[in-house]
Ligand code: SF4
Ligand code: SF4
């Protein structure tokens with residue numbers, strides 16, 4: 001089927017979500033709560049594009065193309081909305097990058113730099129009290145203050161991570177009995193430094 005992206009025609013299969021079609025066509029669409037072939041629920045809103053038919057912003061990670069669809073994927077308006085989404089996440093991010101063990105793989109940090117997002121409350125270098133990282137299994141550790149509650153670890157670990165509470169108070173937790181069900185590889189899915197692999201002494 002044919003859709004239009006920034007007024008240019010694009011042939012798409014219609015079988016894949018927009019983010020996949022757009023990335024394959026060379027458009028740089030950011031994402032945090034989405035990973036290819038993984039279970040997810042749209043929550044971060046950094047992948048937004050504008051549907052010109054009704055002027056609505058839509059999450060490209062959770063929307064399939066429709067014949068004739070017209071999209072704006074990188075106007076100033078779209079870019080500003082994505083930046084605002086990142087800033088919203090940073091406003092509740094009780095952590096600093098300099099001392100973060102997961103910083104080398106952190107897409108939130110990468111995006112915040114690339115988008116020139118403001119750290120309104122804490123700042124990447126501000127001293128912040130955070131709890132110790134919790135040991136999950138093997139080399140895998142979890143630091144709740146760095147979690148953006150994207151849910152990727154919840155939706156992709158069977159009887160592993162889970163949500164506790166609702167709304168703004170919602171947090172990701174790991175019931176003690178569930179730790180045995182978790183694989184270290186889940187760290188690769190986490191878009192922040194909340195889940196990271198720590199080098200253990202006997203590895204060195
Ligand atoms: S998780 Fe990412 S954004 Fe947060 S402190 Fe670590 S490197 Fe910085
Ligand atoms: S630990 Fe990572 S993957 Fe899990 S919800 Fe938090 S940010 Fe997302």
Ligand code: FES
Nearest residue numbers: 031044045047061
């Ligand atoms: S990547 Fe689409 S809503 Fe998060």
